[in-house]
Amino acid sequence: xxxxxxxxxxxxxxxxxxxxxxxxxxxxxxxxxxxxxxxxxxxxxxxxxxxxxxxxxxxxxxxxxxxxxxxxxxxxxxxxxxxxxxxxxxxxxxxxxxxxxxxxxxxxxxxxxxxxxxxxxxxxxxxxxxxxxxxxxxxxxxxxxxxxxxxxxxxxxxxxxxxxxxxxxxxxxxxxxxxxxxxxxxxxxxxxxxxxxxxxxxxxxxxxxxxxxxxxxxxxxxxxxxxxxxxxxxxxxxxxxxxxxxxxxxxxxxxxxxxxxxxxxxxxxxxxxxxxxxxxxxxxxxxxxxxxxxxxxxxxxxxxxxxxxxxxxxxxxxxxxxxxxxxxxxxxxxxxxxxxxxxxxxxxxxxxxxxxxxxxxxxxxxxxxxxxxxxxxxxxxxxxxxxxxxxxxxxxxxxxxxxxxx
Ligand code: HEM
Numbered sequence: 001x002x003x004x005x006x007x008x009x010x011x012x013x014x015x016x017x018x019x020x021x022x023x024x025x026x027x028x029x030x031x032x033x034x035x036x037x038x039x040x041x042x043x044x045x046x047x048x049x050x051x052x053x054x055x056x057x058x059x060x061x062x063x064x065x066x067x068x069x070x071x072x073x074x075x076x077x078x079x080x081x082x083x084x085x086x087x088x089x090x091x092x093x094x095x096x097x098x099x100x101x102x103x104x105x106x107x108x109x110x111x112x113x114x115x116x117x118x119x120x121x122x123x124x125x126x127x128x129x130x131x132x133x134x135x136x137x138x139x140x141x142x143x144x145x146x147x148x149x150x151x152x153x154x155x156x157x158x159x160x161x162x163x164x165x166x167x168x169x170x171x172x173x174x175x176x177x178x179x180x181x182x183x184x185x186x187x188x189x190x191x192x193x194x195x196x197x198x199x200x201x202x203x204x205x206x207x208x209x210x211x212x213x214x215x216x217x218x219x220x221x222x223x224x225x226x227x228x229x230x231x232x233x234x235x236x237x238x239x240x241x242x243x244x245x246x247x248x249x250x251x252x253x254x255x256x257x258x259x260x261x262x263x264x265x266x267x268x269x270x271x272x273x274x275x276x277x278x279x280x281x282x283x284x285x286x287x288x289x290x291x292x293x294x295x296x297x298x299x300x301x302x303x304x305x306x307x308x309x310x311x312x313x314x315x316x317x318x319x320x321x322x323x324x325x326x327x328x329x330x331x332x333x334x335x336x337x338x339x340x341x342x343x344x345x346x347x348x349x350x351x352x353x354x355x356x357x358x359x360x361x362x363x364x365x366x367x368x369x370x371x372x373x374x375x376x377x378x379x380x381x382x383x384x385x386x387x388x389x390x391x392x393x394x395x396x397x398x399x400x401x402x403x404x405x406x
Contacts, residue, residue: 011287011288011311011388011389012388013386013387013388016384016385016386016387016388016391017383017384018384019287019315019391020315020316020319020328023045023313023315023316023319024316024319026043026045026313026316027045027046027316027319027320031044031045031046031049031299031300032044032049032299032300032302032304033045034302040305040307040308040309041308041309041310041311042302042304042308042309042310042311043288043310043311043313044299044310044311044312044313044317045313045316045317045320046316046317046320046322047317047318047320047322047323047324047341048320048322048323049299049317050312050313050314050316050317050341051317051341051345053291053310053312054289054312054341054344054345054346054348055345055346057088057089057346057347057348058088058294059293059294059295059297060291060292060293060294060310060312061088061291061292061293061294062085062086062087062088062092062291062292062348063086063087063088063292063294064086064292065086065290065291065292065309066083066085066086066290083231083234083235084096084099084231084232084235084348084351085235085348088347089347092347092348094220094221095228095231095232096347096351097220098213098216098217098220098228098232099213099232099235099236099351100351101212101213101216102150102209102212102213102236103351103352103354103355105354107212108354108355108358111146111150111355111358112358112362114146114149114150115146115358115359115362115363116362116366118142118145118146118149119142119362119363119366119367120366120370122137122138122141122142122145123138123366123367123370123371125137126138127370127371127402128402130399130400130401130402131377131397131398131399131400132397132398133395133396133397133398134249134252134395134396134397134398135245135249135392135393135394135395135396136395138248138363138367139245139246139248139249139252139396140162140241140245142244142245142248142359142363143240143241143242143243143244143245143248143359144158144161144162144241144245146359147236147237147240147241148161150208150209151208151209151210151233151236151237152201152206152207152208152209152210152211153197153237157193160186160189161237190234191230194230194233194234194237195226195230197210197233198210198214198224198226198229198230198233201214202214202218202224209236210233213229213232213233213236214229217229235351236352239350239351239352240352240355240356242285242390242392243285243286243352243356243390244285244352244356244359244360245285245392246285246385246390246391246392246393247279247280247284247285247356247360247392248360248363248364249392249393249396250279250283250284250285250391250392250393251275251276251279251283251360251364252367252374252396252398253283253382253393253396254279254282254283254330255275255374256374256375256376256398257330257376258330261275261330261331261332262374264332265332265364265368266368269364269365269368271332272361272364272365272368273357273361274332274333274334274337275332275364276357276360276361276364277337277338277340277342278330278331278332278334278337278340279330280318280340280342280343281318281319281324281334281337281340281342282318282319282328282330283391284314284315284318284340284342284391285390285391285392286314286342286344286389286390286391287313287314287315287388287389287390287391288311288312288313288314288315288389289311289312289314289344289348290309290310290311290312291309291310291311291312292307292308292309292310293305293306293307293308293309293310294306314340314341314342314344315391317341318340318341318342323336323339324336324339343356369403370402370403371400371401371402371403372400372401372402372403372404373400373401374398374399374400375398375399375400376396376397376398377397377398377399380397382396383395
């Protein structure tokens with residue numbers, strides 16, 4: 001693409017297969033890009049700009065950045081406008097403290113056995129076949145099952161919750177009308193489901209994350225507040241399922257496409273955490289985060305007016321050659337491997353990152369221990385999901401040998 005080529009509109013469903021050439025072009029030639037058919041939306045693509053915007057919440061605000069996600073999810077009034085990713089400090093902090101409590105380091109350690117059992121249980125189902133479709137058999141199952149178990153949600157509700165969590169997308173305004181209508185119907189169902197569940201856990205607390213949030217809230221704030229508890233539960237339910245699912249599938253695909261890196265990590269599994277961070281940098285499941293301008297600023301000679309929306313393109317920032325040497329190369333020994341923005345940065349840094357890291361580390365440790373010589377079944381056409389904001393592969397057919405010893 002040359003500097004003068006007519007620009008495709010992005011984000012778009014059509015651009016979701018390979019957004020990187022266009023993002024590279026923007027980062028180099030139009031670091032502040034005003035979307036042609038949506039003049040109040042700007043894209044930032046350079047690492048320094050995206051990181052700055054994620055840090056400066058008083059300029060790049062979360063308030064109303066998602067066009068009222070709470071309202072779309074819950075069809076609700078102002079009392080429901082408490083989604084953690086729609087709040088700026090100081091309102092944001094108490095919500096975050098509550099949501100973080102069930103995944104604090106002490107509790108996280110107690111989830112290791114459960115995660116390992118879930119991982120092994122999923123591998124048991126396909127190991128004797130010598131092949132599987134990894135996305136549906138493993139990557140989507142693990143975070144869903146784990147989330148359901150942690151939140152104390154019965155398996156019988158899993159089917160419709162899958163639909164709800166896959167509808168979850170703050171790229172909603174980019175979706176076709178019928179998709180948004182479907183989302184509203186699911187949101188209503190989820191609203192009453194969560195309300196019933198919270199009241200029940202208030203009455204009969206169990207050893208699950210929802211009961212824990214309710215008890216923490218009552219303990220800290222002296223009373224139970226339904227809108228807040230519901231918003232936190234919704235984020236804990238939806239925030240980590242699709243993201244972690246797509247992440248694990250993309251990570252395996254990268255390893256299969258870079259067999260030297262796979263061999264290196266298999267030979268020294270202490271490299272798995274670094275490998276995962278490098279996968280997040282190159283193929284993270286979240287392409288961008290929205291913000292709303294609290295004030296007017298000028299950046300790279302362009303005025304971004306107060307009230308306009310800014311999409312912070314983490315996917316582009318993570319491949320910025322001004323920050324990362326050979327940015328398109330998958331390289332687990334990269335010295336600055338932790339500097340990617342795949343989990344965001346600053347006040348809203350992914351609250352579930354420790355859980356996602358633990359879950360995917362255990363997943364790859366067990367996959368490597370139990371499956372030898374994992375290969376892509378060829379020929380195979382790799383296709384990505386059609387989503388304006390999330391990235392992941394639709395399916396990944398693999399074959400393998402069962403490892404001699406486990
Ligand atoms: C690989 C997996 C994951 C990725 C790539 C990811 C990515 C992100 C990103 C980029 C943000 C920042 C949003 C912003 O700046 O506005 C975020 C926030 C958040 N994530 Fe994750 N996430 C993942 C897994 C999880 C999990 C497992 C959970 C739940 C346990 C979770 C819960 C949340 C919550 C609650 C927030 C909002 C934090 C706040 O606004 O303070 N995420 N995530």
